[in-house]
Amino acid sequence: MKLLILIPIFFITSTSRAQVGFIEDVTNENGHYTSFYAAYKNINDVKDLTLKHDSISIFLLNAKKFTHLEELHLHFGNSSMNYSNLLEIPSLTNLSIDYSYVVHLPDKIYTLKHLKNLTLTHNGIDSLPYDFFLNNTIEVINLESNKIRTLNHAFSHTCNIKVLSLKDNWITELPESFYKLNKLEFLNVSKNNFVEFPSQITRLNNLKVLNISFNPIPAIPDDIYALKNLEVLYLTGTQIKALPKTFKKLNKLQSVFISEDLLTDSEKKKIKQCLPKNCKLTWTNEDYYHDLDFTRELK
Structure with missing residues (x-):
């Protein structure tokens, strides 16, 4: 008798959770989406997109189609994903990638001319592109919890970075030109x-x-x-x-x-x-x- 009672309860609970998850995945509020498929159906409305796991790969293959996308948050991707396709979204103002094993960044990430906030945490990044700090629009950079050892990069007086976090890396010294920030x-x-x-x-x-x-x-x-x-x-x-x-x-x-x-x-x-x-x-x-x-x- 106890088994008969527990089974329907478990079924109802599981179904409810699935329904809640489905609702959350397609929720749209002010252009915000958490499902690639829902976002793709309303591609001209997407301004803020949050994706996880395998859906990131599908998105990257179609990145250039999201011409109105401003904020992108990618979680739990993997090193085999082609993040260079992000350069095809010039409208980005906020980019966040974490727990995704992004060891190397696209060389020309600084060409995203509208980017203001960049978060790349818990990825295992060991080096940065030489021109990484030359983007004059970025104001906030978070590189916490990676494996960066040196910052042998080009720094410029025209750089507008106001917030920089290098916490939890392997850095032993800063370059002489760091004062240009x-x-x-x-x-x-x-x-x-x-x-x-x-x-x-x-x-x-x-x-x-x-x-x-x-x-x-x-x-x-x-x-x-x-x-x-x-x-x-x-x-x-x-x-x-x-x-x-x-x-x-x-x-x-x-x-x-x-x-x-x-x-x-x-x-x-x-x-x-x-x-x-x-x-x-x-x-x-x-x-x-x-x-x-x-x-x-x-x-």
């Missing part, structure tokens, strides 16, 4: 392999938020004061035990996060004395990680 306001280089504070960062005059946590850097350079617009600084998981006297010149600094695990009471006291007026200090430990949604902060 002079519009940068939010920079996250946490969880990399920096053994020294990158000197190029102190030349980013518009920087407001810097997260350099979980890098074995031992000290902050004296010219840190050059970051006259800095408001928030994250130093959790570093080997920093002191701050330079010039730190007091950071008049706009509002918050500093520093690990206290390895600090003596005397060292902590001296750090407090180096803080500018009205700056809040938060002691953290190795288990602490504050991850900013830089895109939300920008808005």
Whole structure:
């Protein structure tokens, strides 16, 4: 008797879930689609498209037909997919690809002249095209959780990037020309392999938020004061035990996060004395990680 009762209940539940999934797949609201087939039937209406798994391959074969597409979100693809077809969608303003094993990006991705937001996370990317940072329309780039080791790329003063996250990569140093990203306001280089504070960062005059946590850097350079617009600084998981006297010149600094695990009471006291007026200090430990949604902060 129990079996007879359970079977119809399970059938109803499964059917309901399938129906819900079907409804979600073809939902259209302000041009947003989550099904390739539904989107293809209404191709001139598609402005925002989210796809997963095998449906990505089908979409890429037909990418150039989506002439009105502005936002594209691809999840859980694979390395065999031809992402170079994305270059055939010049209308793109927002492109997101994650968990898709995109080891190498299309060489001319910078030619997407309307692109403003680019998210390429958890893909295993180990290198970037040389001209990657030459797109003058992009404002937000998120390259978190890849395998990037170097940034030997062309940088230009005309670049408009305001938000850049390189968190959780294998980077050991920044190129000399990195300072040309002079519009940068939010920079996250946490969880990399920096053994020294990158000197190029102190030349980013518009920087407001810097997260350099979980890098074995031992000290902050004296010219840190050059970051006259800095408001928030994250130093959790570093080997920093002191701050330079010039730190007091950071008049706009509002918050500093520093690990206290390895600090003596005397060292902590001296750090407090180096803080500018009205700056809040938060002691953290190795288990602490504050991850900013830089895109939300920008808005």
